[in-house]
Amino acid sequence: MNKRSLPLVKLNFESDFGTISLCANEDGITHLNFIPQINSEWLSREVDNQLLENKRVHSAIDSVSESELEQRASAHLLQAKQELIEYFGGTRSHFDVALAPKGTEFQQQVWQALTEIDYGQSCSYADIANKVNRPKAVRAVGTANGANPIAIIVPCHRVIGKNGTLTGYAYGLDLKQKLLSLEGLSV
Numbered sequence: 224m225n226k227r228s229l230p231l232v233k234l235n236f237e238s239d240f241g242t243i244s245l246c247a248n249e250d251g252i253t254h255l256n257f258i259p260q261i262n263s264e265w266l267s268r269e270v271d272n273q274l275l276e277n278k279r280v281h282s283a284i285d286s287v288s289e290s291e292l293e294q295r296a297s298a299h300l301l302q303a304k305q306e307l308i309e310y311f312g313g314t315r316s317h318f319d320v321a322l323a324p325k326g327t328e329f330q331q332q333v334w335q336a337l338t339e340i341d342y343g344q345s346c347s348y349a350d351i352a353n354k355v356n357r358p359k360a361v362r363a364v365g366t367a368n369g370a371n372p373i374a375i376i377v378p379c380h381r382v383i384g385k386n387g388t389l390t391g392y393a394y395g396l397d398l399k400q401k402l403l404s405l406e407g408l409s410v
């Protein structure tokens with residue numbers, strides 16, 4: 224794995240929806256997770272600080288210093304935090320921060336399709352499968368959706384069951400319902 228693709232910096236902050244953990248590298252946000260409460264199954268989604276420490280190996284031929292890379296990554300974190308505060312406050316419906324999620328080609332296609340679901344709208348897994356030209360890959364779309372490393376900004380919470388019901392969400396259906404309600408959706 225390219226060491227430069229790993230997260231460089233991390234920022235945790237409190238929101239009305241819970242504690243959010245952001246990670247970024249010089250290219251953009253790599254992870255957005257909700258930090259679990261004690262005994263929560265969410266713990267497995269939190270990026271390990273050990274990963275952040277292990278990324279500090281760069282080639283001697285790199286023309287950009289580690290501190291410059293960290294400054295770029297930190298700028299992405301601060302922009303994402305501000306945009307999330309605006310989103311939670313009801314004044315932002317679209318995110319502009321650069322994203323740098325790592326995944327397979329198929330996951331990347333699904334995540335891109337998720338970013339195209341408008342604020343206040345929802346769709347089904349089948350809709351996403353059709354959008355990525357894999358109409359029979361509904362379950363694979365569900366798996367890719369569940370592997371989304373950048374919650375909210377890559378709005379996997381906007382995907383619901385074909386029959387209009389709430390379906391799984393890594394952080395629980397209560398939070399999914401709150402996010403949809405924030406956007407004016409009643410599911």
